[in-house]
Amino acid sequence: MKQVNLKVNGIPVTVDAGTRILDAARKVGVNIPTLCYLKDVTNEGSCRMCVVEVVGAKNLVTSCFATVREGMEVITNSPKVLASRKTTLELILSNHDQKCLSCVRSTNCELQKLALEYGCDSYRFEGVKNHYPLDDSNPYLIRDNNKCILCRRCVAVCNKVQSVSAIGANNRGFKTEIGSVFGHKLDETGCVACGQCIKACPVGALYEKDDTDKVMKAILDPDKYVIVGTAPAVRVGIGEEFGYPIGTDVEGKMVTALRRLGFDKVFDVNMTADLTIMEEGNELIERLNDKNAKLPMITSCSPGWINFIETFYPELIDHLSSCKSPQQMFGAVMKTYYAEKFGIDPAKIVVVTIMPCTAKKTEVIRDHQSASGYPDVDITITTREFARLLKRQSIDLTNLENSEFDDPIGKGSSAGYLFGATGGVMEAALRTVASTINGKNLEKLDFKKVRGLDGIKEASVKLDNGLTVRVAVAHSLSNARKLMEQIKTGSCKYHFIEIMACPGGCVNGGGQPIVPSSILNSDVDVRALRANAIYNKDKKSEIRFCHENPVIKTLYNEYFGKPGSHKAHEILHTSYKPQHKL
Ligand code: SF4
């Protein structure tokens, strides 16, 4: 690659030809502010916060767009540059509903941070403001366009990363607003509830619906028996809300915090991730042995993905595993097996889950998710809501001792942990399926080909019965779409496919802590750091196969009989139907 020499604020730097000025500056410790730029997703250069002076150029240059030239001299902090950025910010603020005191993004808002840094006068440009009604038409997110700064990061993520295109710009000029086509509400569109737009938004214009009051109401009701379960990705994300570095595993403190909140039982959804693998693995083996069965079989634990296939590929829903997600299996087991074993009326049980995911709020209200006659899961909150709840209840995660999940069914295997990262469901399934067919546990457990952040990963596993199982893993819905097109055209060569709706999997779910673009645009890969925390847990674990989890063995011995039994089907499996949307 050809190298280019330039100076940024007088500091010499050498970078590859084609490098953006923004990235060249970062290499020598010069951070240029951005609002609309999101690495690998969008660089429209529309907000003009990243302007710099280039010696010899007549106008200021947008550094997220312009690339380096040999001998270029860039100045990022001249009075002209700073004045331009300040004016940009003050113009944004002139049409912005400045409610920082009660805004969900206050202290983690890119606009607020920059306005402070640049000493903005919030009311320098006073005039007419737009007033928009909130779009709260769905159970998972709220759009408040009164706080939207028209950066279009949400639009780019929805279109390019998720290939859903549920939102875009409506109207023109001062009346421009972001929303759904023809002003429809979000719940009338093909939006799959993934929440990736929330994570992309630099301000408080998009946020999840807050269900924390419902949680406390249940806990404070003496007639209710409130059980909580946490997804694998939450424990490697929640620490960030309390100042821990990205990818810190705070499982022990998290369990203590949940107990302090007042839950009657604190369990781990990893346990039902193991159960999912038992059922899904059995289903895969059955399909592999049946010449007429639909292959490839596709995983069903990501509700954003389920919304996507039901909306965009309804003709392929027979490929989905019929297994409920670990969250729904968790609720179903609590209100059937657990309720019977401990003599608790399921009507009195409230199951709360803490998930890295906004789409889980759509999953809990789906049809066929009420094994006991009551909803499997009553309330689900995201990692971000969980953090808010802890802060409101004066629980400081940093100062808590570690503790363990409750017995008797709190424990999961470390294969269950892997569900938090792209490729993890596949890896956990392959460990159990290969061991079952071979009649002995695998010696080499790590399926490294399905790890990592390539959009589509593939692997094949030769089994002792002579069959070679070909698998693929996709994360983000634009990659899922590529595999669905292969199935439609008959060119798909896989037996089993794992799909997670969010890029990187649940560790980067739409309900996880929001990381500012200054970090997302750097060399730090948030998804990899959080996933590594999960792989480290797996490496150190004593139980690395789902089928070896003693809790799972007890569940089958005492209740379900065997994977795929009639009872297991009644309680742990579900069905799908096309969603007809815009
Ligand atoms: S979006 Fe940011 S600037 Fe606007 S009210 Fe919220 S915290 Fe304040």
Ligand code: SF4
């Ligand atoms: S939740 Fe997902 S699908 Fe819906 S608008 Fe946001 S990014 Fe698009």
Ligand code: SF4
């Ligand atoms: S909603 Fe947020 S991400 Fe979308 S355009 Fe507005 S400010 Fe940008």
